[in-house]
Amino acid sequence: MHLSPHSLRQLDQAYLDSLGEVEVRALSGKLLDDLKEAWDRLNQGPENSSRPPSSRAPWERKGGARESAAEVEADAAAADGDLEPKPAEAKPAEAKPAEAKPAEAKPAKTPPAGKPGKQPGAPGIGRTQVFQAHEERPHYPAVCAGCGRPLERAGAVAYTGFQAVDLHWSDPARPGLTLWVVDHRYYEVPCPCGHRTRATAGQGVVDPLLAGVELCEWRLVGPGLAALIVALALRFRLSRARIQEFLGEWLGLALSVGTIHQTIHEASAAVAPAEEELVQAVLDSALLHADETSWPEHGHLLWLWVFRSLTVTLYYVAGRGKELVTNVLDGFTGWLMSDGWVSYRDYPRRLRCWAHLLRKARGLAQSCNRQARGFGQLVLTTLEALMAAVYAAREGPPPVDLPTQHAPLLAALRAACERGQGSVHPKTHALAVELLNDWEAIFQVLSHPELPLTNNEAERALRHWVILRKLSLGTRTPVGSRVVALLASVIDTCRQRGHSPWRFLERAIADRRAGQPLAALPQ
Numbered sequence: 001m002h003l004s005p006h007s008l009r010q011l012d013q014a015y016l017d018s019l020g021e022v023e024v025r026a027l028s029g030k031l032l033d034d035l036k037e038a039w040d041r042l043n044q045g046p047e048n049s050s051r052p053p054s055s056r057a058p059w060e061r062k063g064g065a066r067e068s069a070a071e072v073e074a075d076a077a078a079a080d081g082d083l084e085p086k087p088a089e090a091k092p093a094e095a096k097p098a099e100a101k102p103a104e105a106k107p108a109k110t111p112p113a114g115k116p117g118k119q120p121g122a123p124g125i126g127r128t129q130v131f132q133a134h135e136e137r138p139h140y141p142a143v144c145a146g147c148g149r150p151l152e153r154a155g156a157v158a159y160t161g162f163q164a165v166d167l168h169w170s171d172p173a174r175p176g177l178t179l180w181v182v183d184h185r186y187y188e189v190p191c192p193c194g195h196r197t198r199a200t201a202g203q204g205v206v207d208p209l210l211a212g213v214e215l216c217e218w219r220l221v222g223p224g225l226a227a228l229i230v231a232l233a234l235r236f237r238l239s240r241a242r243i244q245e246f247l248g249e250w251l252g253l254a255l256s257v258g259t260i261h262q263t264i265h266e267a268s269a270a271v272a273p274a275e276e277e278l279v280q281a282v283l284d285s286a287l288l289h290a291d292e293t294s295w296p297e298h299g300h301l302l303w304l305w306v307f308r309s310l311t312v313t314l315y316y317v318a319g320r321g322k323e324l325v326t327n328v329l330d331g332f333t334g335w336l337m338s339d340g341w342v343s344y345r346d347y348p349r350r351l352r353c354w355a356h357l358l359r360k361a362r363g364l365a366q367s368c369n370r371q372a373r374g375f376g377q378l379v380l381t382t383l384e385a386l387m388a389a390v391y392a393a394r395e396g397p398p399p400v401d402l403p404t405q406h407a408p409l410l411a412a413l414r415a416a417c418e419r420g421q422g423s424v425h426p427k428t429h430a431l432a433v434e435l436l437n438d439w440e441a442i443f444q445v446l447s448h449p450e451l452p453l454t455n456n457e458a459e460r461a462l463r464h465w466v467i468l469r470k471l472s473l474g475t476r477t478p479v480g481s482r483v484v485a486l487l488a489s490v491i492d493t494c495r496q497r498g499h500s501p502w503r504f505l506e507r508a509i510a511d512r513r514a515g516q517p518l519a520a521l522p523q
C-alpha cells in the first residue's frame with residue numbers, strides 16, 4: 001500500500017483541486033494500485049491464484065486429503081476471517097515495546113474475542129522497562145504521500161516512537177555480549193502542498209501457512225537479539241521460561257514469555273521464503289538421505305521428516321503418508337537413502353540403510369529358536385562379507401563387478417529368505433519379507449560401491465531434534481510445527497555450509513521486517 005490511513009484521511013476534493021496535473025496523475029497511480037490491492041485482498045482465497053502456492057503445505061498439495069469441497073470451503077471461510085480490515089497503524093500488542101514519546105494517542109483496539117495470551121493494552125513486563133538509549137534513530141518520510149515531491153526535514157515533528165533492544169556482535173578483540181538500546185523516532189513532515197506525511201514502521205508479508213504471525217519493525221526485540229533468542233530456543237533447546245530467566249539474570253532484560261514466543265515465530269516468518277531454495281537444493285542433490293521420527297502436535301502423532309544431502313537439510317512436520325515424500329521429491333532424480341518405510345518404496349533409485357538390517361540379523365542370530373538363529377547368522381555373515389567387498393571396491397575397482405562376483409552368495413541368501421518367508425517365527429518371517437521386498441534397494445550399493453551403506457547422515461541430523469522433542473513434548477499447533485521445521489532447516493543448512501545461522505537470521509529478520517525480500521542462503 002502506498003498511502004497510510006493517516007495520508008488517506010487528508011485527501012479530499014479541495015486537495016486534489018490544488019495539485020498540478022503531473023501530481024494528480026502520480027497520486028492517481030498510487031490510489032489505483034492501492035484500490036487494486038484492496039480488491040485482491042477482498043477476493044483472496046486458497047483456491048485462487050492471488051495467494052502464493054505455498055498457502056498449501058507440501059504434504060497437502062496435489063490430491064491431498066484436504067481436497068474435498070467442504071474443506072475447501074472451510075479454508076476459504078477461515079481465510080476470509082483473517083482478512084478483517086485492520087487499521088494499518090495498529091500494531092500487535094503482544095510484544096509492543098515501550099513507547100518512548102507518544103505525541104498522539106493511538107486508536108483503542110478491541111481484542112479479538114477468545115484470543116489466548118495477553119490482551120492488547122494489558123501491562124507487559126517488557127513495556128515497563130525503559131532504558132537509557134545508546135542511540136536515537138530518526139525515521140523521516142522521503143517523499144510527500146500526496147503530491148509525490150521530495151520532502152525536506154524542515155518542520156518535521158516526531159509523532160511516535162519506540163525503544164528497541166538489540167544485540168551488538170562482539171568485536172573479536174573484546175569478547176562479550178553487548179545490548180544496544182535504540183530509540184526509534186518517527187517523524188511527520190509537512191509539504192508545501194499542504195499534505196503531512198508520516199514515516200511508518202516497516203511491515204513484511206507473511207507466508208499464509210504461518211497465519212497469525214506478523215513481521216514488523218515496531219518491536220522491542222531487535223534482529224540480533226531475536227537471533228540470540230532463536231539460538232537459545234532451538235540450538236540450546238531452552239524452554240521459553242528458561243530463555244526468560246537467562247535474559248533476565250544474565251542480561252538484565254525483562255521480556256515476557258509471550259514476547260519470546262512471538263520473536264521465535266517472527267524469525268521463522270522471516271526465513272519462510274527460503275523454503276523454495278531449500279527444496280530446490282534437495283532436488284538438485286545427487287544423493288539424499290531421508291528419515292523420519294515421531295513428533296507429537298497437541299495430541300496428534302505426526303512425524304518430523306528430514307531430507308539431507310551434502311549441502312542442505314530440510315525438515316517438515318507432517319503425517320507419515322506418502323504425500324510429503326511424493327511432493328517434496330517431485331522431480332528428484334538422484335539416489336535416495338532411506339529406511340524401509342513404505343512411503344519411500346515408489347522411488348526407483350533407492351538405497352537401504354544396512355545398519356537396521358544388521359541389527360535385526362544380529363538379534364535373530366542370538367535367538368533361542370534354532371531356525372531363527374540359523375537364518376540370522378546367514379543374513380549377518382552375508383551382509384558382512386558384502387560390506388567388506390564394498391569397502392574393498394572403494395579402494396580400487398574390482399576386476400569383476402560385485403553383483404557378478406557375489407552372485408552365489410546372493411542366490412543363497414535369496415533362497416534362505418524365500419524359505420524364511422514361510423517361517424512361523426515372527427521375526428524370521430519379518431526380516432525375510434523385508435529383504436525380499438526391498439531386495440533391489442538393499443543390494444543397489446553393490447553396483448555403486450561409492451554410495452553409502454548407512455543412513456547415518458539423516459539419523460544424526462534428527463538426533464538433535466529428538467532431544468528437543470523430549471524436552472518440549474513436541475509442538476502445540478500446526479503453526480508451531482512449521483516454525484520449528486523452518487528454523488531447523490535454515491539453522492542446519494547454514495551450519496552445514498560453514499556459516500553462522502545467527503548472522504543470517506539477524507539479517508533476514510531486519511530485511512523482512514522492513515518489507516524487503518529475503519537474501520539467498522549462504523552458499
Ligand SMILES: [Zn+2]
Pocket residue numbers: 144145146147148149191192193194195
Ligand atoms: Zn506534497
